[in-house]
Amino acid sequence: MNYYTYGTIVSPGFPSQYGNSLNCTYILQVAQGSVVRLNFETYTLASYDAISIYDGLNEGSPLVYILTGSFDPNNHVFQSTGPYMAVRFLSDSILTAQGFLATFNGVITTGPPATPRPTTTSRPSTIPARKCADGWVHDSYEMYCYKYFPNGLSWDQSLQTCGSQGSQLLTVHDRQQEMDVLDFIRSNQGSLTSRVWIGLKKSFGNWAWSDGTSVSYLAFLPGEPSSAGNCAAAQGYTNPSGWVALDCSTALPFICYHNALSKL
Numbered sequence: 001m002n003y004y005t006y007g008t009i010v011s012p013g014f015p016s017q018y019g020n021s022l023n024c025t026y027i028l029q030v031a032q033g034s035v036v037r038l039n040f041e042t043y044t045l046a047s048y049d050a051i052s053i054y055d056g057l058n059e060g061s062p063l064v065y066i067l068t069g070s071f072d073p074n075n076h077v078f079q080s081t082g083p084y085m086a087v088r089f090l091s092d093s094i095l096t097a098q099g100f101l102a103t104f105n106g107v108i109t110t111g112p113p114a115t116p117r118p119t120t121t122s123r124p125s126t127i128p129a130r131k132c133a134d135g136w137v138h139d140s141y142e143m144y145c146y147k148y149f150p151n152g153l154s155w156d157q158s159l160q161t162c163g164s165q166g167s168q169l170l171t172v173h174d175r176q177q178e179m180d181v182l183d184f185i186r187s188n189q190g191s192l193t194s195r196v197w198i199g200l201k202k203s204f205g206n207w208a209w210s211d212g213t214s215v216s217y218l219a220f221l222p223g224e225p226s227s228a229g230n231c232a233a234a235q236g237y238t239n240p241s242g243w244v245a246l247d248c249s250t251a252l253p254f255i256c257y258h259n260a261l262s263k264l
Contacts, residue, residue, distance in 0.1 A: 011099025018099040022091040023212040030106030036085035040076040043100035050259035054086040060216030092166035148188040152251030155231040162256035168211040169199030170255040182236040193237040197254035200232035
C-alpha cells in the first residue's frame with residue numbers, strides 16, 4: 001500500500017486483533033526535499049510478530065529499526081534520510097494481538113537524520129539487544145533467528161514446516177547475509193555436502209521470495225538458474241558457493257528464520 005504526503009497507517013482490523021500469517025508493506029512518500037517522520041502512537045504485537053522500518057522505498061533499503069512487543073515511549077518516532085520510508089508488518093501463524101496505529105508526515109530538514117542508520121560493520125545502535133529461543137541461532141547482527149532442519153523435505157513441505165514454527169523459509173537480501181547463511185550451513189553440515197532449500201521460487205516466469213519481500217539480491221552460480229526446476233537451494237560446499245535451481249519435489253535440508261525477540 002502506498003501513502004503520500006501525510007496520513008495514518010494501521011494493522012489490518014485495528015483496533016481489533018490482526019490476523020495470522022500477515023505480510024503487509026506500507027510505502028510512505030513525502031515531497032522532494034523533505035524526509036518522512038513516522039510516529040507510532042500505539043502498538044501491541046504477539047510473540048514473533050514484528051514491524052520492520054526501512055530508510056527507503058522497499059525492504060532492500062537500510063533497516064532502521066524492528067519493533068516487537070508493546071509500546072515503548074523511548075522508541076516510537078523514526079525519521080528517514082530521504083522522501084521514502086517502507087514499513088513491513090509480519091505476523092506468524094500462531095498468536096495475534098491488537099496491532100498498531102502510526103501517523104506520518106513530511107519534515108523539511110537540512111540537518112542529519114534523527115534516526116541512526118545501520119552500517120555493514122556493526123549492529124545498529126538503535127536496535128535493542130535480541131535473543132533467540134533454544135535451538136535457534138542469531139545472525140551476525142542479532143536481527144534474525146535461524147534454525148537448520150537436516151531432515152530432507154520438498155520445498156513446499158519445508159515452507160509448511162517453517163510456518164508451523166511461526167517462521168518463514170529463509171530469505172537472503174544482501175552479500176553479508178549470504179555469507180552468514182553459507183557459514184551457518186557449513187557449521188551444521190560438517191563434512192556433508194548437501195544443498196539447502198531457501199525461500200526463493202519461480203512463479204509466472206519471475207523469482208519471488210515466499211515471505212513476499214522484494215527480490216533485491218540474487219546469488220545464483222554461473223550457469224544458474226538452470227531449467228532443472230523452479231525452486232532455489234543454497235550450495236555451500238563448492239568454490240564459488242551460491243544458489244542453484246532444482247526440482248521443487250527434491251528432498252533437501254532447509255533453514256527457517258524469524259525476527260529476533262527483544263531481550264527482557
